[in-house]
Structure formats: structure tokens, C-alpha cells
Amino acid sequence: MNSCSNNDTTTSAYPVAIKMTDAPGPYNKVFIDLQGVEITGSGGQTVTLNVKKGIYNLLDLSNGVSTLIATDTLQISTVEQIRLILGTNNSVVVNNVSYPLSTPSAEQSGLKLQVHQTLQQGILYSVLLDFDANKSIVDLGNGGYKLKPVIRTIETAISGSITGKISPVGLAAVSAVNSTNPLLSFSTSVNANGNFTVMGLSPGTYNLTITPASPLLPVTKTSIIVTAGITTDIGTIAL
Template identity: 25%
Template sequence: MATVSISDPATCAGPSGPFAHVYVTITDVQAHVSSTAGDNDPGWKDLTPNLSKSPKQIDLLGQANNQCFLATLGDAQQLQAGNYQQIRLILADNGANIPNSLCTSSANCVVLTADHSVHTLQLSSESKTGIKIPSGQIASGGFNIAAGQTKDLDLDFNTCESIVLEGNGEYRLKPVLHAGEVSTTSTSINGKVLDKTTGNPVNGTVLVALEQKDAAGVDRIVMSTLAGADGSFVFCPIPAGTYDVVIVGERADGVAYQPSIVTSIANGETTGNVNLYAGVAGTLGSAALAGTVTSQNSANSGTVADIDLSALETVGTGTFTIPLVPNAQQPSAELAVETAASSSCPTGTDCVKYSMTLAAGGPYVGAFSASGVTLTQSSPLATYVVDGLAFVPGGGVVPDCSPSELKSQAYPLVSSFSLTVQTLPFTQCQ
């Protein structure tokens, strides 16, 4: 599997450089295992098949020094193992209709620092046969992908050398770039989520969380993303290490999926296709947990605190954070609340009431394997612990209260799918 990003060391950017922006519109990125393949050879592999329907306009000077984070051009795609010897980058013709283009009358342009005037960036063959990157310009001589592996391809423009001011005053793109595998500290974990029943991408919303164990051995969410319309997802860049991927979803008709968990996957690997199983327990396959959080200072008076709430579930020897069912009412994987003074609060406290909707079924769990992940349901119904982490209001991630973390008792879903959780009482808060 490969993901493609684009970057540039912005040495000629304003205010001291001549260009405020350099916009190019990319319609496709392709690769070939043969160093001699011609433009029309059928062996070219499309790395960004969705890009042709929705070309992406990139500011080469607005993406400086961020490598993988810069601009992921398309969803991660399954590629056969091999050593890809050629890469080509295809740009949109300047006459193409690009919705919301930042160029006034073309698909590609430069914006000058001096007067902010916009000038069409003229192309030669780049929109037809693509900007060629032969093996001699690819790090290690080729883009190597092994079975069950994912790597990131960073296309690195040298913008200052790539733009030529011609005698007639027009600007022309004369690409100077190379390609190569990014370092292991900027690799990705990719995959695709499918509905187990239909074998197709989910008709609804899928949230994918990347998790890693904290000092206490609890899986915490370090990144989360929504899967694309084709079910694909990518996390990039991520530090070296081993992660777990936890996936939840909701169909367009409101039916929740039971969580799917892929364990022990390292960066540089792909989950492949991961199935989601529609819930059959509870109301629309989901459960509602509601409760109250209180906070008070050392003088036993109410005080404001920021609280992050999440649902934990233990499967075997592992404890995972189960993201909230993704919908309009729950746009985030976890719930962030703030306590406040209210006549409904217990005496001497500030408080906040909360409710979270979670999958009712137990998760399907499987360890990563390059040959494919086999998922097995841990239990028919979930058992949740509500976890609260207190932070100083406006302090970002500065812990507050003593202790700064409180957990509820475990709540198994047996006959009721609407549970009231015990109060989490934070004390000794600032």
C-alpha cells in the first residue's frame, strides 16, 4: 500500500522571496515497475484513483517542511509488492474547470510577493503524460513495497528551480524534483473498512482511532480520522512504534456497528481490508450512558474544570478506548465537557451532566497479520468503564485535581441499553 504526499523546502517564499504562493493542481500520481515503460504502457498503477474526480490544488510554498502532513493527495491504495522504477505526476490543464480554484483563470499559477498579482503557470506536457521521475531520481533506485506493507512517497519540488520567467513575461513550470521513501519517523498506517454483510464501504460514517498504551497499559487515542467514501483511511505521520486501530461506525439509517480492533500494527504496515459488523443488540445497535461530573477545590467549594470523558472496554488482557458512535451529535471520538456552577449541582461543587452513545455489542478483535486480519467477537454485549481526565481550564493538557483521573465501575450491558453511570467527583482542583 502507498500513500502520496507533496512537499517543498520553501526557500523562495515571501516576504523576502519572489513568490507568495505557487499553486499547482494535481489530477493523478502513477507508478510503474519498469524503468523503460512508455506513456501508454498498461502496467502503470494508479496511486490516487479518486483524484481525477476531484483534483487537488496544492500551494507548494504553503506546505514547507512538513513532509507527510503536508497534503495527502489521495486515499491509500493497495499495490502489488514490487520495486517501482518510474513515477509520474499529472497536473490539470490550465483550461480545466477547477472548483474553488485559488488561481483567477487557470488551474496552476504563481502569486507574486511584491504586488500579490496572479500569473498563470504555463505547462508543457505535464498535464498530458505527466512529470516523469525516473529511477535515478528515486531514493534507493526504486519505490519498494513488500506484501502487507505500506510506505509513504514524498514528491519534493524545488520550487525556486522549477519556475522559469520567460522573455515574454510568462511563468513556466520546469519541474525539478525527486522522489523517495520518507523516513521511518514519518510513515503511515493505512487500511480500508468494509461492511461485512455487503462487502462494500459503509453507507454512513466510519471513525478510525489510532491507539497506543499509556504507562498504565490503557490504550489511549493518539489520532483519529474519518474513513473516506471508499472506506480507506490513513494516519500520517506517526512515530515509530506499535499501535492498535479501533474502528466504529454508524450507517446512514442510524444503525451502529460493533467495534473492530486490529492490534499490534507497526508504522509502515497496512491493515488491509477490515470488516465492520452491524449491531444487533440494543436500540439500533447502540447504548446510551449518562452521568454527572463534579469538581471542587481544596476548600470544598465548586470550581471549574475541563474533563475529557471516554469509554474503556477490557478484552482479555488489553483495555481499549472505544470511540463514540460517529454522528452529528457526536463529532469527536471522545467527549470534552466543562463543569460550571448550577443550582442542580451537589452542595459545594460545580458540575456537568453528560450522555454518550456507544456501540452495544462487544468488539471484534484480531492481531495484525500481513496476510490479512481475522476478527473474532470478544462477547455479544459490551462492558464499559467511563474514564474521566481533569485538566486546568484553558490550560491545554495541564492536569488538574487530585487525582486527575477517575474511573467508574464497570457497566455490563445485559438487559438495559440506557444506563446511568455513577458520579465522578473530582476534588482538590485549582
């Protein structure tokens, strides 16, 4: 395994920042034990980034909140894969009771995310890892839980976001669908304060649907324009 030296001034430098966020889920807390972040570039060269090791509560990272987990300056111009290495201290809190999360695949080889991105010299390559806690936890049905991570990579410089709030505050699912390409569909949930942010949207026009708990009816907002690098605030939506 190779790690690039930041003292080498004879080669091109490509700054990298890796951040982590989360889509809200029906749990009190979701803790993951982050121990390492690696990037694999062209030719199979692997670089170990400077990582902020620790146990992170994913539910602190909802509604557009993110945290920086790794930075470095690379001497490789392409990124093919990002690999997260987790420790064994992963857990989920359900109804205020803590349960360990088994992570067999992560312990063996890490969480591998395919990226395929060419870097530009001197321009910060920032990647947001959208860790979906709701879809990533499997109830084994025997009192145990398993971590099967569902993570979406978001390149913040080439994507936009939609943010807003619902009233009254309550459980609700939020989906954003590209009006010209329905296959571009993204979803999240509102948080405890009624706020939501749908991130990683390619530029274009979107229709956003909020589906609250019964007896409230779904509400759709149409023709929302998303611009790269911009968060579009649609304000408070009355249900």
C-alpha cells in the same frame, strides 16, 4: 492502462502512500493543479492511484509540512516510476499579482519521477515528493512564467531530517553537506518565521551552513548526526 483491484485476495498486497512537500521560494503563492498520480512497476504495468485531485498551494507545504495526495494497495512488488498528471490551472503569485504557469511537458505526458524501489508485503511504502518551487519556476522575461518542475523523491523510512530556526528572522539559505561524502549536499530556505527543515538526508554526519542576507555572516554547525526516520532538531541558531 491497468488499475489494481483492492478486492483481489489471492495476490500479495503492497500499501502505498504518496505525499507532497515544498522547499520555500521567493513567491507569494505557487498553485499546481493536480489531476492524477500513476505508478509504473516491473514489466511496464501501470497503476492509477486513488488521488486527492485539486489545486495545491506549494508554499503552504514548506518547513517539513506535507500533504497526502494519493494512496492505494498495489499488487506489484516493484516501483520504477511515479507520474504526476497536472491540469491547466497552474499559477504563480508574484508581488501579489497572479500569473498563469504554462506547463507544456506536464500536459502532454505528465511529470515522470524515477524511483526503482522493491516493496515489502504489508509494510507501507511512503514517498514524499519534495517540489522545489524556487527552482521549478522559470521567468520568461516577457511578463510570463513557465513551470519546469524540479522534484526530489524522498523515501521517509530510510532517510532523516534536520530542523531548526534562525534568529533574527530574515532571508537565508540553508545547506546540509555530508561530512564524509560532499556529493551528498542538500539545500532549502528559511520560511517567513525563520524555521527550516532539510529533508531526505541519508543517515550519517552532516555540516549545516546558514547563509543570511548581508551584512550578516554565514554560520556553520558541524557534526550533526542524522538517523533514518528521525528529525534532528538543532534548535535556534543566532546569526
